[in-house]
Amino acid sequence: MSASHLAVWGDPIAHSRSPQLHGAAYALLGLDWSFERVRVAEDRFDAVLAGLDASWRGLAVTMPLKERAWNAAGWRDRRAELTGAVNTLLLPGADVPRPVGAPADAPVGFNTDVGGIVAALADEGITRIGSLRLVGAGATSASALVAAAELGAGRVAIVARRAERARPLIDIAERLGITATAESFGGPHAATDLTIAALPGGAELPDPHAAALARDGGPLFDVAYHPWPSQLATHWTGERAIAGFGMLLHQAVLQVRIFTTGSVDQPLENEDDVRAEMRSAVMGD
Template identity: 55%
Template sequence: MSRTRLAVWGDPIAHSKSPQLHAAAYGVLGLDWSYDRRRVAEGEFAGAVRSLDDSWRGLSLTMPLKDEAYRIADVRDAHAELTGVANTLTLGATVHAFNTDVGGIIDALGESGITTVERVRLLGAGATAASALVAVADMGARSADVRARRPESASTLRELGARLGVEVTVLPFTETADAVELTVSSLPGGTALPEDVVAPLAAAGGALFDVAYAPWPSALATNWGDVPAIPGLGMLLHQAVRQIRVFVHGDPGVPLPDEQDVVAAMRTAL
């Protein structure tokens, strides 16, 4: 049976833009594949995957399923191994897991003219922060100032930094901020930090890359001053491009046929 079915799973999932992104891409590529969305709770994930038949090609995963996707896989790519999470699975006799968020961050920043960094600040300490840390390490970062409401929750980022050769310090949001070139926020959309917290972070924070994109500008971007604020739509787009490469080629690094046209169609669909 031909594997032509795909979907994005998560909880919640109704807001996901993935179906229109993937539909646009497969239209340009001339692939008669279906791509749907399904609400799947964390505790339901393993059973739901086991219930899929041979018509299923792969899955895109959003929160809270990225940890579960990592655990269920037989084989994982390097970025999934580093971060301990996966947002993409290919299905079959062997389940392969990928983390395309890392490359999506790198591509989105590169599109905005940011290709190298040395000193960065990460706001938040969850799965997306781990992907961001791997991304900036690939871009040359040597130090990362992590801000978290509960600094003890960022122990995994310290360990990851040690593996990557990046010096990670973890501080509360209110601590004095040293100057950095780039701030990456993985705080949930709609998070509004107090003005007296944002002001010093913005003054010494360089460009802001905020993974939130709805609504835009985010509360953080609104208070970031005159320095560029980059929305997370670019990450959403480019992680999906790499995800589609996985579904087509099995490799997030292999470009798609007519990829410029594919990306243009996806951008229009956003």
């Protein structure tokens, strides 16, 4: 029997829109698959994963489990290797082709957040940048950094509360051939082509810090999308502020590709219709 169970794991997880997104996609594709939310504590990840049977096809993984998922994967795509984060696991029970070199008996790991950011920015007409201001230094910031490299960025300024938090991102930038510097929230900040904010949900900055980031910051892409506008977006008066829903949508489309075809690069049949149905399931438009 084909594996038909999927879920999104995280802690917390009640806020996740993944069930609506994935459920809409599989209904349109005529697939009788289940997709649920499961709260999994970080220290329980390995045990819960080991307890899954062959009816499980794959997992979407959110914070704080992306590093755990990276460690669990027997093969990882390039974006996952670069970021040290996996947000998608294709499990051994899935009856789809596996990447060349991937073991048959271990999860296969992908990072679809990078592609989600690239596609969301393309929707806004942003397909090339020379410089980036990256606000935050967590796992999503690593994905934003790799996305910036794919858009051609040669310079990145990483704005973090503590300089040591930026060190892993600077290491990634060096591997990508990008010149990276660490800056404090208080500035000063040099002018940039684009700002990506990847702060934890609900994080707010002192108004002077937010205003300093907005000054010569180019367009803002904020991974936050609910509630909108974010606190940082309210300061972005000279340039447009872009909510992160597009990232959520596009990375989920890439996950659906993986779960149905085994490949992040294989477009879905009627993918435009699938994407529209997924958007409507969450946004109601």
